[in-house]
């Protein structure tokens with residue numbers, strides 16, 4: 001829908017109306033076509049302004065329409081007719097001009113933006129390219145290198161940067177439409193030939209081949225198997241080397257391959273999944289829209305190890321006053337120095353003043369008496385955490401929310417130490433906490449909806465993608481991860497090497513293989529947990545524990561002091577402790593051979609397919625169990641956790657979406673096969689939810705919530 005009016009006597013005003021982001025749905029496109037025609041036919045109109053209602057210019061093509069067969073006027077000719085118009089067309093950009101929205105603005109002869117507006121061509125993040133002329137107009141307007149940067153990363157730029165790049169003609173702090181109307185009046189009747197971007201020659205680049213080779217290499221490296229960034233480079237190359245009409249043909253050709261690709265489907269699913277997780281619900285029926293968060297004006301972090309430091313920095317960067325408490329004076333001083341540096345570095349990157357005064361440092365827990373919310377980040381030890389919660393409950397004012405940054409311990413046990421267990425939730429951050437986007441908000445059986453709402457809101461304020469999940473060992477992310485790492489160890493026992501397994505995982509698209517990741521985070525962390533659980537017993541190498549298969553390989557390495565990067569030895573060898581470059585380690589290969597010989601295991605050849613199936617399918621199976629148990633509300637929650645917390649390649653959607661792409665029937669069949677081959681690994685047995693989904697014809701992932709709901713209502 002688009003509304004037409006005439007203002008200031010001679011300016012036609014076209015307002016896009018499709019809340020909340022004025023996406024270019026079929027109806028909006030039809031509205032634009034009709035209102036542009038009206039404006040051009042109105043003899044009293046000398047110039048035209050296009051704006052969006054409610055302070056948003058346009059969020060781009062309507063992504064929901066991509067799944068359906070396209071109807072309504074197509075974008076490309078619509079934008080072309082705006083560019084060909086004989087009256088000046090001015091885009092008044094407030095809020096966002098993204099994707100097709102910016103492409104529409106690029107079809108206009110002038111662009112006026114509000115200083116707070118954001119502009120960009122984020123199609124690549126949806127597995128697409130700017131195929132409404134964006135890949136051909138932008139390089140002509142701002143030059144090839146700048147266009148390549150924007151189009152291949154999809155990053156949004158501020159109005160100030162857009163002005164500097166030459167994307168907009170003017171930036172205003174006042175009412176954008178008023179400024180655009182004034183501007184439109186000033187350019188009425190002026191010649192337009194020099195304003196049609198498609199007629200511009202692409203600015204010359206001195207060594208075009210070298211530039212594109214270099215960019216393509218960088219893109220291939222960072223894309224990790226994603227096809228859209230590569231197509232984006234190819235489209236910009238067409239702009240740089242071909243006349244506009246031929247460039248448009250190339251743009252269309254490239255878009256056709258992307259549009260129906262599985263990667264585009266995965267990325268678009270992920271876009272909506274990110275938004276779906278914000279609409280959380282608990283099994284009790286409590287929901288995001290019926291639970292009011294408590295106000296949080298002052299926060300505390302207790303425990304200033306790596307996690308506590310990152311959390312406090314993230315809170316300060318979000319503008320919240322933070323009281324930090326660390327009992328050991330030496331650790332407190334060291335933390336203060338490191339955190340100040342982190343704040344300064346972050347501020348420099350963002351071009352703002354470091355919020356050093358937001359953080360106060362103390363070694364006295366009594367200083368937490370007046371805070372609204374505490375995040376406990378002490379050592380991952382239940383007894384220690386229990387003690388801290390007991391103290392917090394006594395010290396903090398009534399109504400203070402008490403949160404634990406455990407990565408998997410029982411939130412309810414901690415709640416039971418406090419006067420108000422309903423005010424206890426888990427806030428599981430991921431390292432480094434000031435960088436990683438994911439936050440698992442863990443509710444126990446006694447957590448109140450208000451406590452969950454408060455933690456979710458705080459996460460949002462910190463710029464995190466927060467996912468509300470139920471309380472179980474490892475929550476969602478680490479519960480699934482345990483199976484992935486365990487299978488990887490079993491593969492070593494059976495004949496694989498860390499390099500072989502990691503290569504398969506990295507080729508799939510993870511930034512780091514399972515063993516490289518284990519070396520980075522430290523083998524000793526899992527070892528300590530296993531020792532606490534009495535699973536790991538020093539000096540023991542039995543392969544069956546608690547009646548099921550167990551791989552002691554990680555424990556045996558720890559017993560030798562091989563903790564990973566920090567000790568310079570782990571699954572790989574490093575030139576010195578703390579070094580990051582992993583080298584294949586002949587010692588480890590020899591150790592594996594000896595281990596196999598000791599246990600009578602015969603090494604066999606293991607191919608990439610088996611590595612992927614053995615590592616990923618048990619995780620997926622556990623994902624189904626998590627859904628069945630009601631720990632996660634839907635597959636979107638699991639997928640968002642994996643993409644933003646564990647490096648699952650976004651163009652594969654997440655584990656649950658990936659399963660639906662592979663085919664549930666195939667996943668089921670392979671799990672059955674592996675369970676038969678390894679009956680001593682009970683979790684390989686396919687979960688009944690997976691069986692149920694296959695039995696009803698493998699509905700698309702978007703329909704699983706309904707099936708789960710029915711399943712729960714039958715119980």
Ligand SMILES: CCCCCCCCCCCCC/C=C/C(=O)SCCNC(=O)CCNC(=O)[C@H](O)C(C)(C)COP(=O)(O)OP(=O)(O)OC[C@H]1O[C@@H](n2cnc3c(N)ncnc32)[C@H](O)[C@@H]1OP(=O)(O)O
Pocket residue numbers: 020021023058059060061062063064075096098099100101122123126128129130131132255256259260272275276
């Ligand atoms: C055989 C095949 C032939 C192939 C040939 C085909 C040729 C086709 C040619 C077509 C060429 C098209 C080229 C153009 C493509 C595009 O434009 S793709 C879209 C690009 N745009 C974006 O990626 C922007 C996405 N949106 C955002 O980043 C943010 O939403 C925002 C605009 C910055 C606003 O943020 P915020 O205020 O935080 O709100 P949100 O919560 O994110 O969103 C609010 C609700 O709006 C929904 N939404 C947002 N954008 C879109 C969209 N583009 N389409 C549909 N819906 C959108 C979002 O899901 C939220 O919905 P609810 O959760 O239901 O509230």
